[in-house]
Amino acid sequence: MALGIIATIEAQPDQIEFVEQTLKDVVPPSRQDEGCEYYTLTRDRENERVFVMVEQWRDREALDAHLASEHYKQMAMTLENRIAQMAVREYDVLT
Secondary structure (H helix, E strand, O other): OOEEEEEEEEEOHHHHHHHHHHHHHHHHHHHHOOOEEEEEEEEOOOOOOEEEEEEEEOOHHHHHHHHHOHHHHHHHHHHOOOEEEEEEEEEEOOO
């Protein structure tokens, strides 16, 4: 069964542009990861500090490989201390 991910990332007030660019930069290589079925970055229309990454992976193995990839690890390290909070939810994709 496919695995859906919704990651909500809130940038520090003075880091909005940096966080946005860092998140944008990880999208193209992530879309190339084996098992990536959907990967897109959005922004909350009411709060410019809040970004939402919407992802779909073939299975847990594909997601785990993504999380171990250099581009993902680099993004996580780069955003350290530049975000106020992050929440990640996992979903079973039904359709």
